[in-house]
Amino acid sequence: MGVVTVSLGVAALVPDAQSNPTELIAASDAALYAAKERGRNQVQSGFVPQS
Incomplete structure (x- = not known):
């Protein structure tokens, strides 16, 4: 069985x-x-600043 990894933004x-x-x-x-x-298996967050 294979391995599944997930990276999210x-x-x-x-x-x-x-x-x-x-x-x-x-x-x-x-x-x-x-x-x-x-x-692998990372989550990175971001934010859009208000104008």
């Missing part, structure tokens, strides 16, 4: 009138790649 955003979903997606994508760089 998550981000949070407090929405307001100027919020852009692209910023949230970019932050979670960056967190995912940071988790992958750290190795």
